[in-house]
Amino acid sequence: MIEEPTGRDGVIPMREEFIATGEAKEKVVEMSDVNFSYNGTPVLRDVTFAVERGDFLSIVGPNAGGKTTLLKLILALLKPSSGSIAVFGESPVMARSRIGYMPQTASLDLQFPVTVNDVVLMGRLGGTGSWGIFGGEDRRAAEEALRRVEMQDFRNRAFSDLSGGQRQRVLIARALVSGPELLLLDEPTSNIDVAVETEFFELLKELNSRMTIVLVTHDLGFVSKYVGRVACVNQKVFIHPTSSISGEMINELYGADVKMVRHDGNLMTRMCNV
Secondary structure (H helix, E strand, O other), X not given: OOOOOOOHHHOOOOOOOOOOOOOOOOEEEEXXXXXXXXXXXXXXXXXEEEEEOOOEEEEEOOOOOOHHHHHHHHOOOOOOOEEEEEEOOEOXXXXXXXXXXEOOOOOOOOOOOOEHHHHHHHHHEOOOEEOOEOOHHHHHHHHHHHHHOOOHHHOOOEHHHXXXXXXXXXXXXXXXXXXXXXXXXXXXXXXXXXXXHHHHHHHHHHHOOOOEEEEEOOOHHHHOOOOOEEEEXXXXXXEEEHHXXXXXXXXXXXXXXXXXXXXXXEEEEEEOOO
């Protein structure tokens, strides 16, 4: 495994901006002929694709099409029925420490009395920290993660007192606190309004200068100006540049009609019944 460089006081630094060298980019994720089934029911079939260092990839597709399953395979939470998966050139299990993950539904009971800092420190569990016993390195990493999402002034606030957008930022900090090179997000904006969503994606755009991001979303139109490529998932996976996505393509993917609407020159795709 590649050894992580450490900065002052042992805090793992975030990756600096990617430098264009003309050389082929490192493959962060590689899937080859991957198949996966739940209890004999096929979920993913013959999946072959790669995510390169510095990518901002959006995964779209219908419910039960395999989007979340793809993320869980990358995280080694699931194993493929057949085929191969490499993350940073290693097995997914060996690469876990280099991945930050924000699941679809936060498993936090809002009645549980935890502070913002407590939530972020949860991202250090399984690493250097154990519950209730976090060292100075862990706390410095939590402070840095909160600073990156501009929530450092809320560190001692009860998590339950935050707005929806503020909670999303804290959960991003929890995913960042281990200093990941790859950030996986599963429908992170499903419970926030459009204004907060715009702010959230501006944050991801800034983070993308330092890490690779893979994002599952239903709202292709909204994210189209932020992401570079789109993975259309419905058992099989097809990768397209964002600019090539058309209404016909989405119609075939979802099996429903779509409207293509332009706002401020940006192509917006919305699912609807027409």
